[in-house]
Amino acid sequence: MKAMGKRDTADLQRFLKPFPKDMQQLALWLRGFIWDAYPTANELIYDNYNALAVGWSPTDRVGHTFCSIALGRSSGNVHFGFYSGSTLSDPRKLLLGEGNQYRYILVKNREEFPRAYIIRLMKEAYQNSLAKVKDKSQLRERATLTKSVSKAKREPGKAFKTKQAAKQKRN
Secondary structure, three states: OEEEOOOOOHHHHHHHOOOOHHHHHHHHHHHHHHHHHOOOOEEEEEEOOOEEEEEEEOOOOHHHOOEEEEEEOOOOOEEEEEOOHHHOOOOOOOOEOOOOOOEEEEOOOOOOOOHHHHHHHHHHHHHHHHHHOOOHHHOOOOOEEEEEEOOOOOOOOOOOOOHHHHHHHHO
């Protein structure tokens, strides 16, 4: 786990390189949007096989994450998500997802991003996140932490090969 300052984006820039320029720019814009709204939060970076995910938390723990950005390697989608989004009020029903926790919106561009609405949801998510922190000594401020880097990564735009597809290809 490597800690860096908010303005040191070397790791994130490196992890963004395989993605198309428009996805990189959108992710960096969303990152700035979050940092502007929550300048004391911590940024947690996960460069994984399937996605590049960046979450914000009042601690260095993923379980306390209140919002995130995810860039899908196979889908080419950018998500703005909420780790415990299923608990948010979401009166306009903009959040997608059917799992037990995570909810998100697809972000196609800055112009269509519902800033005011997302800020409202972020406030609720942040308060929920703080309530989960039982040990207040875990609170940290203004850190960017690279939490994991997967050695094996799929190239953006390359779909998963299912076992059945691989089997058909061999025959």
